[in-house]
Amino acid sequence: MSLRTPLGRVRGLGSAKDGVAHWWAQRITAVALLPLLLWFAAALAASAGMDHAAAKEWLSNPVSAILMILLIAAGFHHAQLGLQVVIEDYVHTEWLKITSIMAVKLAAVALAVAGVFSVLKIAFGG
Amino acid sequence: MAAPNRPLSPHLQIYKPQLTSLLSICHRMTGVWLAVGALLLVGWLVAAASGPESFAKYQDFHGSWFGRLLLLGWTFCLFYHLCNGVRHLFWDVGIGFEMTTLNRSGILVVLGSGALTLIAWIWGYSSMGAF
Numbered sequence: 001m002s003l004r005t006p007l008g009r010v011r012g013l014g015s016a017k018d019g020v021a022h023w024w025a026q027r028i029t030a031v032a033l034l035p036l037l038l039w040f041a042a043a044l045a046a047s048a049g050m051d052h053a054a055a056k057e058w059l060s061n062p063v064s065a066i067l068m069i070l071l072i073a074a075g076f077h078h079a080q081l082g083l084q085v086v087i088e089d090y091v092h093t094e095w096l097k098i099t100s101i102m103a104v105k106l107a108a109v110a111l112a113v114a115g116v117f118s119v120l121k122i123a124f125g126g
Numbered sequence: 127m128a129a130p131n132r133p134l135s136p137h138l139q140i141y142k143p144q145l146t147s148l149l150s151i152c153h154r155m156t157g158v159w160l161a162v163g164a165l166l167l168v169g170w171l172v173a174a175a176s177g178p179e180s181f182a183k184y185q186d187f188h189g190s191w192f193g194r195l196l197l198l199g200w201t202f203c204l205f206y207h208l209c210n211g212v213r214h215l216f217w218d219v220g221i222g223f224e225m226t227t228l229n230r231s232g233i234l235v236v237l238g239s240g241a242l243t244l245i246a247w248i249w250g251y252s253s254m255g256a257f
Contacts, residue, residue, distance in 0.1 A: 027218065030211050037208055041201070041246050048250035049189060052178040059174065072168075079161040086158060115168040118175035 022081060029078035036071040056122055065123040072115040080108035149232045153210045156203040163200045201246055205239035 002009070013019040043064070047054060058064050083104045091097040141147075173184040187193045213231050216222045222231055251257065 027215065030215065034208065034212070037204060041204065041242075042249075045246045045249035046253050049185065049254045051185070052174065052181040055174045055181060068171075075164055075167075079157075079164055082157045083161055086154060111165060111168045115171050118168070118171035121175040122171075 022084075026078065026081045029074045029081070032070070032074040033078060036067060036074060039067055040071055059119055059122040060125070062123070065119050068119050069116050072112050072119070076108045076112040076115075080105050145232045146228055149210060149235065153207060153214075156207040156210075159203050160200070160207055163203070166200075198243070198247065202239060202243045205242040205246075206235065209235040209238045209242070 011019075043058070047058060050058070059068060084101050087097060087100045087104065091100055170184055170188075173180040188197060213222070213235055216231075222228065
């Protein structure tokens with residue numbers, strides 16, 4: 001016999017009140033990162049030690065630019081979700097926990113935007 | 127809240143080290159280290175967008191022995207987290223929880239990430255014309 005109320009069950013949000021959204025986002029970005037990271041590693045290995053002209057040419061290719069932007073988006077989303085869990089597990093001082101999670105999330109957005117902007121600048125001939 | 131005066135469960139160092147728990151904490155540590163690496167990746171892209179001089183400075187650092195050592199570490203962390211992440215995805219659908227399978231998949235992850243790191247670096251050096 002379950003002690004959960006019918007309303008609680010139909011909402012499916014559990015005791016943390018946010019359901020499995022975090023868990024799902026972590027898996028979806030993980031699946032997205034599998035091909036993206038293999039492509040990225042292969043691309044870097046194939047052009048190891050490239051100079052600026054070569055890097056520019058590589059990122060000017062629309063396919064590279066799009067994959068790179070997807071990698072940045074999925075990567076930073078995945079990273080901040082993971083770091084959030086690490087902080088929640090090890091930081092037990094409430095104010096420090098909240099501010100650390102905020103700092104991680106804000107830094108992730110700022111860095112991702114900086115990365116995407118750089119790719120676009122190179123891709124559009126900056 | 128007053129500190130409860132209750133018996134504590136045995137702490138980590140009481141237990142015999144196991145492959146499963148070791149690989150689990152490694153997944154976390156490589157994940158955190160990869161987040162630091164993401165910072166470097168953005169730095170690299172910003173340097174590339176800023177022009178040839180800043181990009182050359184960046185490439186010089188990563189071409190130094192220390193830079194290469196860091197990159198080698200990151201390559202292994204990346205492939206380890208990737209391979210063990212696939213292991214996690216199998217667990218998510220309920221596959222691979224038997225003790226023998228767990229140990230076997232764990233060893234496979236370590237060997238696989240080592241092999242992928244080796245392949246990536248041999249590939250990288252050969253594209254620089256080292257061989």
